[in-house]
């Protein structure tokens with residue numbers, strides 16, 4: 001049977017507008033989805049969406065003096081628009097305020113409650129609203145959450161708890177054996193040592209004094225913990241209606257993408273919920289790097305937040321996709337900024353890809369040289385590229401294609417066909433270069449869909465013509 005491919009991004013909180021961090025994850029998921037869907041021809045499902053409940057969002061709506069549903073509708077629409085503007089090919093956009101999602105969350109929690117995996121108790125401890133997570137003293141630096149630089153609030157209330165401790169051994173075995181793969185390897189080791197050292201405690205799964213959430217079906221004075229509600233999007237986004245439904249055909253996900261900020265909850269609470277629901281755990285959690293903007297964390301107060309629409313305005317859709325995907329090793333943190341983007345745009349796109357195509361097509365047209373080149377002709381390149389993609393080395397896959405382009409650039413510069421008179425001799429130099437350009441363009445489709453299509457069209461003609469300038473210099 002053919003492999004299937006289900007890929008997810010985290011669902012993003014709607015307390016902030018889409019920024020380049022969300023954009024990075026979403027484009028990466030899109031590139032992988034397009035690779036599996038269009039190049040490998042596998043049944044593929046790509047899910048993204050928005051996380052719209054919880055204290056943080058309720059607070060933000062209040063600050064903006066907006067009615068809650070109106071507020072979340074507006075911001076969710078900004079995410080939809082941003083992804084449309086970047087040519088993102090998601091198969092669904094899930095929102096946690098969607099009624100069908102909420103109904104399924106209620107059924108799932110009911111199932112866990114009836115099973116005895118959710119029980120009434122009380123919780124006393126520290127809560128960071130920014131993370132929407134409970135914190136141990138150990139997690140804090142100078143008493144503050146290291147991610148949000150705020151002091152968590154003391155919370156003490158009646159709550160329903162999820163018996164996560166029950167699943168500790170099962171989960172640890174799955175992580176260790178790679179039945180649940182956590183990648184890169186270093187992140188797996190971190191999670192193994194976390195579970196071994198700290199163990200899995202039961203977690204508070206409901207809030208009594210927070211109306212903005214999914215009411216518990218057996219006690220409407222409580223709403224669901226926002227993460228419990230949010231995680232289930234990965235199932236409801238596939239049309240799952242609750243535990244009575246069969247496991248969706250596309251579940252488990254081949255890859256769940258995210259950054260390190262939310263690995264721990266995904267590796268513990270989410271997987272334990274799946275076990276409690278008698279569903280398979282995820283196949284893989286892949287943790288990509290975290291972006292800093294010119295060395296600093298992006299934040300509104302620092303004024304260094306880069307919005308996806310600013311990128312698109314400056315570089316266009318495909319160049320923006322390229323710049324983000326090539327910015328850093330996928331899986332390592334990286335520093336980004338406008339100057340770096342400008343330099344890379346000029347080097348790789350204007351002078352690299354764009355210039356090579358212009359030089360080759362120019363002579364071919366001017367001298368009316370007809371070439372005979374074929375689609376899908378470089379199996380070695382396809383294999384090398386495929387290996388990088390299967391290992392989620394997205395940046396490496398691009399490097400492989402650009403290596404090929406550079407080789408051809410050098411060939412062209414040293415053979416100097418423009419100084420040669422005989423047409424046949426010129427053709428002998430240019431034909432293999434044109435062939436390599438077509439080979440590269442075919443693999444570039446998942447990254448730069450529109451550009452690749454243009455190049456493929458241009459280089460599939462018997463008489464290749466000079467096209468429009470693809471990437472004008474900045």
Ligand code: MSP
Pocket residue numbers: 009010011012013020021022024025051230231233257258259260261262289290291292298
């Ligand atoms: N709503 C939760 C996720 C629930 S999933 C069931 C959440 N939302 S978030 O809006 O804060 O998104 C966090 C994710 O956005 C990160 O894990 C990462 O995928 C992406 N990024 C946000 N900022 C980022 C960077 N600066 N760099 C790279 N990716 C980042 O957490």
